[in-house]
Amino acid sequence: xxxxxxxxxxxxxxxxxxxxxxxxxxxxxxxxxxxxxxxxxxxxxxxxxxxxxxxxxxxxxxxxxxxxxxxxxxxxxxxxxxxxxxxxxxxxxxxxxxxxxxxxxxxxxxxxxxxxxxxxxxxxxxxxxxxxxxxxxxxxxxxxxxxxxxxxxxxxxxxxxxxxxxxxxxxxxxxxxxxxxxxxxxxxxxxxxxxxxxxxxxxxxxxxxxxxxxxxxxxxxxxxxxxxxxxxxxxxxxxxxxxxxxxxxxxxxxxxxxxxxxxxxxxxxxxxxxxxxxxxxxxxxxxxxxxxxxxxxxxxxxxxxxxxxxxxxxxxxxxxxxxxxxxxxxxxxxxxxxxxxxxxxxx
Amino acid sequence: xxxxxxxxxxxxxxxxxxxxxxxxxxxxxxxxxxxxxxxxxxxxxxxxxxxxxxxxxxxxxxxxxxxxxxxxxxxxxxxxxxxxxxxxxxxxxxxxxxxxxxxxxxxxxxxxxxxxxxxxxxxxxxxxxxxxxxxxxxxxxxxxxxxxxxxxxxxxxxxxxxxxxxxxxxxxxxxxxxxxxxxxxxxxxxxxxxxxxxxxxxxxxxxxxxxxxxxxxxxxxxxxxxxxxxxxxxxxxxxxxxxxxxxxxxxxxxxxxxxxxxxxxxxxxxxxxxxxxxxxxxxxxxxxxxxxxxxxxxxxxxxxxxxxxxxxxxxxxxxxxxxxxxxxxxxxxxxxxxxxxxxxxxx
Numbered sequence: 001x002x003x004x005x006x007x008x009x010x011x012x013x014x015x016x017x018x019x020x021x022x023x024x025x026x027x028x029x030x031x032x033x034x035x036x037x038x039x040x041x042x043x044x045x046x047x048x049x050x051x052x053x054x055x056x057x058x059x060x061x062x063x064x065x066x067x068x069x070x071x072x073x074x075x076x077x078x079x080x081x082x083x084x085x086x087x088x089x090x091x092x093x094x095x096x097x098x099x100x101x102x103x104x105x106x107x108x109x110x111x112x113x114x115x116x117x118x119x120x121x122x123x124x125x126x127x128x129x130x131x132x133x134x135x136x137x138x139x140x141x142x143x144x145x146x147x148x149x150x151x152x153x154x155x156x157x158x159x160x161x162x163x164x165x166x167x168x169x170x171x172x173x174x175x176x177x178x179x180x181x182x183x184x185x186x187x188x189x190x191x192x193x194x195x196x197x198x199x200x201x202x203x204x205x206x207x208x209x210x211x212x213x214x215x216x217x218x219x220x221x222x223x224x225x226x227x228x229x230x231x232x233x234x235x236x237x238x239x240x241x242x243x244x245x246x247x248x249x250x251x252x253x254x255x256x257x258x259x260x261x262x263x264x265x266x267x268x269x270x271x272x273x274x275x276x277x278x279x280x281x282x283x284x285x286x287x288x289x290x291x292x293x294x295x296x297x298x299x300x301x302x303x304x305x306x307x308x309x310x311x312x313x314x315x316x317x318x319x320x321x322x323x324x325x326x327x328x329x330x331x332x333x334x335x336x337x338x339x340x341x342x343x344x345x346x347x
Numbered sequence: 348x349x350x351x352x353x354x355x356x357x358x359x360x361x362x363x364x365x366x367x368x369x370x371x372x373x374x375x376x377x378x379x380x381x382x383x384x385x386x387x388x389x390x391x392x393x394x395x396x397x398x399x400x401x402x403x404x405x406x407x408x409x410x411x412x413x414x415x416x417x418x419x420x421x422x423x424x425x426x427x428x429x430x431x432x433x434x435x436x437x438x439x440x441x442x443x444x445x446x447x448x449x450x451x452x453x454x455x456x457x458x459x460x461x462x463x464x465x466x467x468x469x470x471x472x473x474x475x476x477x478x479x480x481x482x483x484x485x486x487x488x489x490x491x492x493x494x495x496x497x498x499x500x501x502x503x504x505x506x507x508x509x510x511x512x513x514x515x516x517x518x519x520x521x522x523x524x525x526x527x528x529x530x531x532x533x534x535x536x537x538x539x540x541x542x543x544x545x546x547x548x549x550x551x552x553x554x555x556x557x558x559x560x561x562x563x564x565x566x567x568x569x570x571x572x573x574x575x576x577x578x579x580x581x582x583x584x585x586x587x588x589x590x591x592x593x594x595x596x597x598x599x600x601x602x603x604x605x606x607x608x609x610x611x612x613x614x615x616x617x618x619x620x621x622x623x624x625x626x627x628x629x630x631x632x633x634x635x636x637x638x639x640x641x642x643x644x645x646x647x648x649x650x651x652x653x654x655x656x657x658x659x660x661x662x663x664x665x666x667x668x669x670x671x672x673x674x675x676x677x678x679x680x681x682x683x684x685x686x687x688x689x690x691x692x693x694x
Contacts, residue, residue, distance in 0.1 A: 021659075025518035033517060152515075158660040160507060160515035167514040168499075168507040170380055170681045171372035295668070298645060305664075312368075312677050313505040314669035317652075321642070322661035330659050334517045342689065 002340040003036040004122070005052075005092040009083075009112045010099035011044035011060075011070055014126050014153075017329035018096060019057045029333065035340030037094070043086045044099075047071030047079040050090060083108060084115035094339075096332055097125040103217060103226050104242065106133040113138060113149070120145040122343070124335040126153035126328050128226040132242050135233045148343065150335035155227045156181050158320040158327035161306040163334070165235040172312040174235050176275035181227040183302035184211045184218040185250050185270040190300045193258045193268075198250070210302060221249035221270065221285040228272035228283050231306065236274065238281045246284040253287050261289040267297040295319075349687040350383040351469070352399075352439040356430075356459045357446035358391035358407075358417055361473050361500070364676035365443060366404045376680065382687030388437045389417050390446075395428040396420030397437060430455060431462035441686075443679055444472035450564060450573050451589065453480040460485060460496070467492040469690070471682040473500035473675050475573040479589050482580045495690065497682035502574045503528050505667040505674035508653040510681070512582040519659040521582050523622035528574040530649040531558045531565040532597050532617045537647045540605045540615075545597070557649060568596035568617065568632040575619035575630050578653065583621065585628045593631040600634050608636040614644040642666075 008015060022037060030036045038054035046069020049055055055076065063073050071079040081089060095116035101109035106129035113130050116123050117138065125131070130138060131151055142149040152162050156179070160167075180186055187210050188201035196204065202219065205211035217223050225245040232238040250270050261268040271288035274281055290297040295317045299305050305319030320327070355362060369384060377383045385401035393416020396402055402423065410420050418426040428436060442463035448456035453476035460477050463470050464485065472478070477485060478498055489496040499509050503526070507514075527533055534557050535548035543551065549566065552558035564570050572592040579585040597617050608615040618635035621628055637644040642664045646652050652666030667674070 021518065029518050159663060160511055160665075163510075163515050164507055167685065168510050168681055170684045171368065171376050171677055293645065295645070295666070298640065298642070310671075312671060312673045314667045314671035314674070316506060317664065317666045317668075318507075319642070319664045320661045321664075324657075324659060324661035326659045327661070330518055334515055337517045338514065 001030070001034050001036060003038060004094040004336065004340065005040045006037050006094040006096055007041045007087055007090060007092045007116070008039060008096040008098065009043050009086070010097065011042060011064055012098065012100060014098040014328050015044070016061065016064070017326050018098065018332055019061055021326050021329040021333055023057050025333070029337060033337045033341065035337045037336060040092050041086060041090045042070050043082055044070050047077065048081040048086045049073030049076050050078055051076045052090065084111055087112060087115045087119065093121050094336065095121050095123045097123060097127055099127070101127040101129045103129045103132060103222055106130040110134060114141065117141045117145055117147060117149065120147055122147045122339050123149045124332050124339070125151050126157070126332060128154045128230060131230050131233070132226045136239050148339045150339060151230065152335050153328040153331035155230050156304040156306055156318070156320065157331040158324040159304065159306065159318040161231065161318050162234055164308065164316070164318065169235070169310070169313070172310045174308050174310050176309045177228070177231050177235065177273065177306065178296060179228060179231065179272045179306040180269050180296045180299050181272055181304055181306065182218055182224045182270060183304055184215065185224070186299060186304065187302050188219070189250060189253070189258065189268060189270065192253065192255050193262060195255060197255060198253065219249050219251055221247040224270055224272040224285045225283070228274050228285065232274040232281050232283055235308070236276070236281060238274070240281060240283055244283060246286070248286040250287055264289070265292050266290060267292065269296060269299070271296070348377070348381050348383060350385060351441040351683065351687065352387045353384050353441040353443055354388045354434055354437060354439045354463070355386055355443040355445065356390050356433070357444065358389060358411055359445065359447060361445040361675050362391070363408065363411070364673050365445065365679055366408050368673050368676040368680055370404050372680070376684060380684045380688065382684045384441070384683060387439050388433060390429055390433045391417050394418030394424065394426040395433045396423050397425055398423045399437065431458055434459060434462045434466065440468055441683065442468050442470045444470060444474055446474070448474040448476045450476045450479060450569055453477040457481060461488065464488045464492055464494060464496065467494055469494045469686050470496045471679050471686070472498050473504070473679055475501045475577060478577050478580070479573045483586050495686045497686060498577065499682050500675040500678035502577050503651040503653055503665070503667065504678040505671040506651065506653065506665040508578065508665050509581055511655065511663070511665065516582070516657070516660070519657045521655050521657050523656045524575070524578050524582065524620060524653065525643060526575060526578065526619045526653040527616050527643045527646050528619055528651055528653065529565055529571045529617060530651055531562065532571070533646060533651065534649050535566070536597060536600070536605065536615060536617065539600065539602050540609060542602060544602060545600065566596050566598055568594045571617055571619040571632045572630070575621050575632065579621040579628050579630055582655070583623070583628060585621070587628060587630055591630060593633070595633040597634055611636070612639050613637060614639065616643060616646070618643070
């Protein structure tokens with residue numbers, strides 16, 4: 001049995017889902033996979049909750065729901081304790097990083113990752129920003145410290161898109177990748193295909209909790225760009241950053257275009273792609289009419305998929321549809337289990 | 348670096364593909380993943396080729412092509428040495444099992460697996476028979492000896508269908524599985540959809556090397572049955588055997604049925620499925636008209652796919668289309684790499 005003492009930075013939607021998942025399945029995972037997690041510090045904007053013996057996750061969820069912050073945790077509240085200082089304040093061997101983080105600057109997640117890796121803690125993150133801005137640096141730092149940096153939750157989380165690189169593609173070469181990795185825009189495009197105008201589609205997506213209050217990151221294509229970068233860097237050995245991707249969102253897509261595409265037997269998707277070119281990897285995000293027989297064309301609503309064009313294994317598709325509210329949390333859990341099985345606890 | 352001394356039983360299509368793959372990619376895999384394989388014994392019907400320092404795979408392929416058997420390997424040929432005796436004749440820590448083996452009796456593969464596991468050798472097999480007949484026994488034996496038994500090559504090999512259970516589904520419950528796991532029947536049905544009669548479809552599939560000379564195993568559904576059993580036992584904790592599956596092949600399917608299904612917006616597929624029922628797992632194989640929006644409906648020609656209905660992760664699809672002639676060999680290679688990364692060489 002490996003038991004990790006974990007710090008979690010962030011207690012928003014994903015943070016709550018992580019807590020819920022460990023409450024529901026933590027015992028089964030311990031039994032089935034021999035990996036246990038004891039949360040010794042959880043931080044949010046209010047400060048931190050600390051207990052070296054392990055926080056009570058249900059109590060933490062209750063406190064958060066009641067007071068809006070974890071700093072009111074009975075007996076272990078530390079108002080104002082945050083960031084790298086919080087990480088340095090406890091003995092721990094694992095960081096789960098889910099704090100609200102900018103895709104462009106990577107902060108504050110990036111600072112958290114560096115602080116944890118420098119302390120030789122394993123890191124599991126659901127934040128794309130740090131990976132988009134500093135992928136090679138972070139991987140090098142993790143390697144130097146002999147720890148793992150995992151991030152299955154960053155790309156089409158319920159699918160094993162990123163796990164493939166580590167566990168299934170050995171010896172094969174990925175020549176290109178095509179993906180529909182952003183559920184929000186795919187949902188909006190599905191509504192537009194049914195006649196909605198863009199703004200109405202966005203509003204409807206917000207009403208059902210699929211789109212953020214500020215939908216720009218999704219609608220303008222930056223979320224998809226971040227995901228194709230992470231795929232390219234992980235699976236194709238790239239070193240791409242956000243500036244390296246040609247990005248066009250769905251802001252200029254019209255209902256008429258969608259209707260016309262459909263009439264021509266095509267489905268308009270916000271496609272993220274990367275291929276090997278004469279000057280290295282070339283990545284792009286753009287609304288693209290896909291022929292109906294294309295493996296990604298049938299993904300509707302909040303479905304997501306990633307298609308790997310390989311030399312030895314044909315065209316491999318992984319996709320997800322239907323409800324997976326704990327998908328990102330489960331991706332982080334599987335990262336933790338994989339690390340636990342491959343390493344012993346460091347202390 | 349982990350270096351395995353490997354015995355390979357079988358040198359048919361898959362055996363040749365394994366040799367070709369290791370010749371082409373072995374060095375890259377050593378460099379990227381730190382796992383190397385030295386083949387110390389390779390056996391086929393003619394006997395064995397033996398070299399404790401490692402056989403020359405290119406020479407082995409040449410001898411096989413020239414003489415039809417490995418026993419003519421210069422300096423290391425052992426005519427007549429076969430089966431468990433061959434496995435016991437050398438010091439080795441890994442068995443790659445690809446000998447022609449009955450899906451019904453599991454032999455001779457089953458004897459090879461038992462011999463190797465009893466010698467505390469890791470086993471990687473592409474044979475379904477032993478797993479269909481003795482899954483729990485074999486897993487128990489492997490566990491007792493502290494070694495791994497892996498078989499990614501047995502089900503929809505180019506896809507990570509079986510890897511999912513080990514590396515991606517932690518904490519999630521698979522409620523049911525639907526699969527189109529047999530490329531041969533899918534190819535025949537695609538031809539029948541275009542108007543071919545069953546026998547003409549079978550002949551065409553044989554002409555392009557997709558169907559065996561004796562196509563019964565595929566056409567009657569037994570190959571699909573074996574695959575859904577392996578999926579159910581691996582991913583859903585089952586203990587199913589061949590007799591537990593309701594099997595109907597495509598022998599009674601008519602061109603008219605396919606045309607009619609298509610007219611109704613459906614695609615007729617040989618569907619293998621398993622679900623949890625009141626009395627445990629219930630598995631079946633049957634020609635099934637799928638609505639066009641079903642994730643498996645679009646798989647045509649030799650495409651294959653497996654759809655996992657889960658509680659936490661929605662409906663997960665993995666599928667493959669296009670050429671993957673080394674797919675099974677690569678699945679065995681990834682099994683070896685995974686074992687190598689998780690264990691040290693035993694000696």
